Amino acid sequence: MLDEQVLLNLAESACKNAKLAGAGEAEAYLSYNREFSAEVREGQTETIKVALDRGLGLRVVKNGKVGFAYTSDLEKASLKNIADQAIANARETAADPYRIFPSPSPLYPELELYDSAVVKTPVETKIDLAKAMEEAARAFDPRVKIIESSNYQDIEACVLLVNSKGIKNSYRATYCGVNLSLVAGEGEDQQTGFAMDYRLRFDDLDAEKIGREAAFRAVRMLGAKPVSTRETTVLFDPYVAAGFLDLLGPALTAEAVQKGRSLFMGKVNQPVAALTVNIIDDGIMPGGIASAPFDGEGVQMSRKTLIEEGILKGYLHNTYTAAKENGASTGNCMRSSYKSAPDVGTTNFFIQPGVYTPDELINSTGNGIYITEVIGMHTANPISGDFSVGAAGILIENGQLTKPVRGIAIAGNIQEVFQQIDGIGSDLIFFGGQGSPTLRIARMVVSGH
Amino acid sequence: MIDKKTLKTVLDLALANGGDFADIFVEKKITTGISAEGGKIERVHSGIDAGAGLRVLAGDMTAYAYTNDLGKESLLEIARTVGRTIKTTDRKEYNFDLRKVKPVVDFSFPERPDKVETSRKAEMVESADKATRQVNSELIKQVMVGYGDVIQQVTIANSAGDYVEDERIRTRFLVHAVAGDGAVIQTGYEAAGSLAGFDLLKRYPPEELGRKAGERAIQMLSAKPAPAGKFPVVMSGEAGGTMVHEACGHGLEADLVQKKLSVYAGKMGEQVASKEATIIDDATLSDRYGSYRFDDEGTPSRKVVLIEDGILKDYLYDRMTAGRDGKSSNGHGRRESYQHKPIPRMGNTFIAPGKADPEKIISQIKNGLLVKKMGGGQVNTTTGDFVFDVAEGYLIVDGQVGPMVRGATLTGNGPEVLKMLEMVGRDLGFTIGTCGKDGQGVPVSDAQPTLLIRELIVGGTQVSTNSQIRRI
Known part of the structure; x- marks a missing residue:
C-alpha cells in the first residue's frame, strides 16, 4: 500500500535536489494511481485491466526562465537526472518576470473526494455492473442488436x-x-447509441439507467434520413450542448486572451451570450469529477461565474496569467498527468439550468430539429469560433418530435449560437467535467440534400 | 531493458492458470517538446516514461496489466495479477525460446534527435516563427510553433517464442498562424512529421512550413463563407488522405468488422467501391509518419491491399482478430503505449494513383468545390457516415478554380462515396495525423490522388437562393 508521507518526502527531496543543482525555484508534482477496468460484451468479460501508474513532473525557474522534465522512474538517479534536464531546458526558454510559483493558499477547502467503496468493492461486483448495464439495454428494446462494449472503470x-x-x-x-456503446438494427438500417456516467462515489453509479439511455438513443434513430437544406430552430440535447460548451473553455482562459487567440478578448462586462445564459466553473462543487482542494500548482480551487446573464465577467487564471494582470489565480492551473506541464483550463464547467423541461422546450418550438449527435466537433476552430459538424437528430414538427434525421451538417459561429439561445432546459447533466441542460437555438443553418 | 530470463519467468507465471497466449511489451519513451507562442520560446520539455504491459489471451478474453515500476518484484506482481484473472486451468504448449524475429523492412535514422542539441531544435522553432510573421507583420496576430521528437524503444516477447527489439524515432513540426483583420479572425496550419530523425527538417524546412501556414491564414481572411448543400467535389492530391482514412480505413479494421460494427462486414470479395478505387495500407514505406518495422505485437509490417479495383480483399488484423478469422496477423496490431492493449489500426493508408490529369478533372465541373487541404475528421463506422473539415477550399465555376471559401466541412457516407469515385488522378499527397480509437492515439499518415466525387454534402453557412432557378 502506498504511503502518502513517503511520497511527500520524495517530492520534497526532488525540489531540494533541483535547488542544489542550481534552480531558483522548484516544484514537484507527483501522482500515484491504481486503475481497474473491465469490458463486457454479450454477457462475457472481454478485457480486465489493472494498472499502476505513477510519476513525477518537475518544474523549475531560473532567472525568470522556466523548464520542465518528467519521469516515471522514482529512483534517486532518475530524479537527479530530471532536475538537470529541467534546468537545461529552462536555459532555452525566454525570460519572463511573471514565471513565479505560488505560496500556500490561506485556506484549502475540505472536500469529500475519496470513497473507499470504489477500492473495496470486489472485482466481480464491478464486472456485474457492466453486465447489468448491457442487460438493461437489451431489455429496453429487442432491436438493440450489438453491444460494442460495456465498460466499468475506476481510479484510485x-x-x-x-x-x-x-x-x-x-x-x-x-x-x-460506466459507459456503453451499442447498435440498434432494423432490416438493413443500423444506428448507434452511447451513454456514460462518471462519479466519485461507487453507489452513485446507476448502470441500468445508463443501459436504458444508450438503447433509447440508438432505437429512436432507426429509419433516419437526410432532410433538405434549411435555416431553422435547433435544439441541442445536453450531450450535444456540453460538446459546444467545451469549445468555449479554451477561449475563456486568460492564457488565450493574453495571447490574442480568444474570441472573448476585450469583452469583459460586455454581452457575449443571450440574457438567460449563466456559465460557471466550479472547482469545489460537491461530487464534481473535477473537484479538488488545490489545482495543478497548489492554489486552492474555487467557484466562478464566468458569464452572468449573458455578460462576460472574467477569465480563468493560473498563477502566471494572474501575475501578468497583477491579480490572483482563480485556481485553474490544470495538468492532464505528471507528463504535462501546467496550463490554464476548466474544472467542473457548466451552463446553469433554466426552468423549462425539455418537453416544454420541444412543444413550444413550431418546426425545427432536435440534435442528438454531432461528429467532427474537434474540427471546430476554437480561435475564430467557426464550426461545421456532421449531425443527426429528430425532426420537430408542430411542437412534436416526429422523424429521425441523419446525414446533415450544422454550421455557424459558436458566439452567434450562444447569442441565439432562446430556451434553456432544467435538465443539467454532466459528462465528465462538462455539463449542460437542453438548449434551444433560435436559428441555424442545416445542410442536407 | 529487461533480460530474457526475467521475461520468460514473467510470461510463464502469467500463464500459470492456463490461457492461449501471453505477451509482454516493455517500452521506454524519451520525448522532447519545444513550443513558441508570441514570438518567444515558452516551453521546453523532456522526459522519460518507461513501463511494461502484460497480456494473457484465453478464448475471447484478454487479461491486461501494466506498471511503470520495472523492478522485478513489480513485474512478477502483474504476472500474478493477470494469471489470477484467467479462470481456465488447462496449460497449453508454450514456447519460451524467445528467438529474434526478422523484419521485412529496415529503416535508418541519419540524424538521431538525441544527438542534436536542444538549442538547435529551439533555433528551428524560432526561424519558423519569424518566417510566419514575415508573411504579413500587420495581419498575422499570433503564431504558435511546436517541435517534438520521440524515441521509443520496445522489447516484445511472447509465448509463441518470438522476441523483438525495436526502436522507433518520430519527429514532427507544426505551425499554427492566426490572422486578424477587424472583427475577422482566421487560422492557417501546416505540419510535417515522419518516422525520421532531425533530418526531417531538411526535407521540410521550418521557414517554408511557417510561410505556408501564414499565407493560408491571410488568404482565409478574404474567403467567402462556404455554400451549404449538395455539390460535386474535387479533392486535390495535395489535400491529403483524411477522407480515405475516415470513409474507408476505420471500417476495414478487423475488430470493428467482427463486432459487425462496420459497413464492410461480410463483404469480402464483393464490389464495395468504384472500379477506379484500389486502397492500400503500407507501413513499410520509408519516411512516413505511420511507418513501422514491427507492429506492437512484434509482427513484421508488410504492404496490405485492402480493396483492389473496387473489390474488398483484406481487413487490417492484429493477432487476436486474425486468429478469429483463421488467419495470421498482417501487422496492424498497434497500441499507444505500454498502458494499452494492441488493437487493429491503420499505418499509411492511401488510394492508389490512377491515370487522370488533375487539371482535367477540375475542368469537368461546372459548379462545385475544390478541396486543396483537409483538416481533421471523424467517422461512425456502423453507418459509414463521416465528416471532415476543409482547411483550404475553392469554388469551381465552369471548370475553373474560383474564389476561396471558408468554414466548410464535407459530410458523406463512406461506401456511397467510394462508389461515386469517378476520376482518379495520377498524383498522390500524404498528410499526417494522430488517429484516435478506443482512447488510444497512434501516429498515422494517409494519402489520395486527385479525385472526383459526384456529390457530397457541403456543410457551409451560405444557403443558396438560386438553386431552384438553376434547375429551371
Missing part, C-alpha cells in the same frame, strides 16, 4: 504537490464510471 488517485515556496500538500480521490 493520490496527487501530491511540493514547491520551494512552502507548499507541501496532497489529496486522495476515487473516480468510477
Whole structure:
C-alpha cells in the first residue's frame, strides 16, 4: 500500500535536489494511481485491466526562465537526472518576470473526494455492473442488436504537490464510471447509441439507467434520413450542448486572451451570450469529477461565474496569467498527468439550468430539429469560433418530435449560437467535467440534400 | 531493458492458470517538446516514461496489466495479477525460446534527435516563427510553433517464442498562424512529421512550413463563407488522405468488422467501391509518419491491399482478430503505449494513383468545390457516415478554380462515396495525423490522388437562393 508521507518526502527531496543543482525555484508534482477496468460484451468479460501508474513532473525557474522534465522512474538517479534536464531546458526558454510559483493558499477547502467503496468493492461486483448495464439495454428494446462494449472503470488517485515556496500538500480521490456503446438494427438500417456516467462515489453509479439511455438513443434513430437544406430552430440535447460548451473553455482562459487567440478578448462586462445564459466553473462543487482542494500548482480551487446573464465577467487564471494582470489565480492551473506541464483550463464547467423541461422546450418550438449527435466537433476552430459538424437528430414538427434525421451538417459561429439561445432546459447533466441542460437555438443553418 | 530470463519467468507465471497466449511489451519513451507562442520560446520539455504491459489471451478474453515500476518484484506482481484473472486451468504448449524475429523492412535514422542539441531544435522553432510573421507583420496576430521528437524503444516477447527489439524515432513540426483583420479572425496550419530523425527538417524546412501556414491564414481572411448543400467535389492530391482514412480505413479494421460494427462486414470479395478505387495500407514505406518495422505485437509490417479495383480483399488484423478469422496477423496490431492493449489500426493508408490529369478533372465541373487541404475528421463506422473539415477550399465555376471559401466541412457516407469515385488522378499527397480509437492515439499518415466525387454534402453557412432557378 502506498504511503502518502513517503511520497511527500520524495517530492520534497526532488525540489531540494533541483535547488542544489542550481534552480531558483522548484516544484514537484507527483501522482500515484491504481486503475481497474473491465469490458463486457454479450454477457462475457472481454478485457480486465489493472494498472499502476505513477510519476513525477518537475518544474523549475531560473532567472525568470522556466523548464520542465518528467519521469516515471522514482529512483534517486532518475530524479537527479530530471532536475538537470529541467534546468537545461529552462536555459532555452525566454525570460519572463511573471514565471513565479505560488505560496500556500490561506485556506484549502475540505472536500469529500475519496470513497473507499470504489477500492473495496470486489472485482466481480464491478464486472456485474457492466453486465447489468448491457442487460438493461437489451431489455429496453429487442432491436438493440450489438453491444460494442460495456465498460466499468475506476481510479484510485493520490496527487501530491511540493514547491520551494512552502507548499507541501496532497489529496486522495476515487473516480468510477460506466459507459456503453451499442447498435440498434432494423432490416438493413443500423444506428448507434452511447451513454456514460462518471462519479466519485461507487453507489452513485446507476448502470441500468445508463443501459436504458444508450438503447433509447440508438432505437429512436432507426429509419433516419437526410432532410433538405434549411435555416431553422435547433435544439441541442445536453450531450450535444456540453460538446459546444467545451469549445468555449479554451477561449475563456486568460492564457488565450493574453495571447490574442480568444474570441472573448476585450469583452469583459460586455454581452457575449443571450440574457438567460449563466456559465460557471466550479472547482469545489460537491461530487464534481473535477473537484479538488488545490489545482495543478497548489492554489486552492474555487467557484466562478464566468458569464452572468449573458455578460462576460472574467477569465480563468493560473498563477502566471494572474501575475501578468497583477491579480490572483482563480485556481485553474490544470495538468492532464505528471507528463504535462501546467496550463490554464476548466474544472467542473457548466451552463446553469433554466426552468423549462425539455418537453416544454420541444412543444413550444413550431418546426425545427432536435440534435442528438454531432461528429467532427474537434474540427471546430476554437480561435475564430467557426464550426461545421456532421449531425443527426429528430425532426420537430408542430411542437412534436416526429422523424429521425441523419446525414446533415450544422454550421455557424459558436458566439452567434450562444447569442441565439432562446430556451434553456432544467435538465443539467454532466459528462465528465462538462455539463449542460437542453438548449434551444433560435436559428441555424442545416445542410442536407 | 529487461533480460530474457526475467521475461520468460514473467510470461510463464502469467500463464500459470492456463490461457492461449501471453505477451509482454516493455517500452521506454524519451520525448522532447519545444513550443513558441508570441514570438518567444515558452516551453521546453523532456522526459522519460518507461513501463511494461502484460497480456494473457484465453478464448475471447484478454487479461491486461501494466506498471511503470520495472523492478522485478513489480513485474512478477502483474504476472500474478493477470494469471489470477484467467479462470481456465488447462496449460497449453508454450514456447519460451524467445528467438529474434526478422523484419521485412529496415529503416535508418541519419540524424538521431538525441544527438542534436536542444538549442538547435529551439533555433528551428524560432526561424519558423519569424518566417510566419514575415508573411504579413500587420495581419498575422499570433503564431504558435511546436517541435517534438520521440524515441521509443520496445522489447516484445511472447509465448509463441518470438522476441523483438525495436526502436522507433518520430519527429514532427507544426505551425499554427492566426490572422486578424477587424472583427475577422482566421487560422492557417501546416505540419510535417515522419518516422525520421532531425533530418526531417531538411526535407521540410521550418521557414517554408511557417510561410505556408501564414499565407493560408491571410488568404482565409478574404474567403467567402462556404455554400451549404449538395455539390460535386474535387479533392486535390495535395489535400491529403483524411477522407480515405475516415470513409474507408476505420471500417476495414478487423475488430470493428467482427463486432459487425462496420459497413464492410461480410463483404469480402464483393464490389464495395468504384472500379477506379484500389486502397492500400503500407507501413513499410520509408519516411512516413505511420511507418513501422514491427507492429506492437512484434509482427513484421508488410504492404496490405485492402480493396483492389473496387473489390474488398483484406481487413487490417492484429493477432487476436486474425486468429478469429483463421488467419495470421498482417501487422496492424498497434497500441499507444505500454498502458494499452494492441488493437487493429491503420499505418499509411492511401488510394492508389490512377491515370487522370488533375487539371482535367477540375475542368469537368461546372459548379462545385475544390478541396486543396483537409483538416481533421471523424467517422461512425456502423453507418459509414463521416465528416471532415476543409482547411483550404475553392469554388469551381465552369471548370475553373474560383474564389476561396471558408468554414466548410464535407459530410458523406463512406461506401456511397467510394462508389461515386469517378476520376482518379495520377498524383498522390500524404498528410499526417494522430488517429484516435478506443482512447488510444497512434501516429498515422494517409494519402489520395486527385479525385472526383459526384456529390457530397457541403456543410457551409451560405444557403443558396438560386438553386431552384438553376434547375429551371
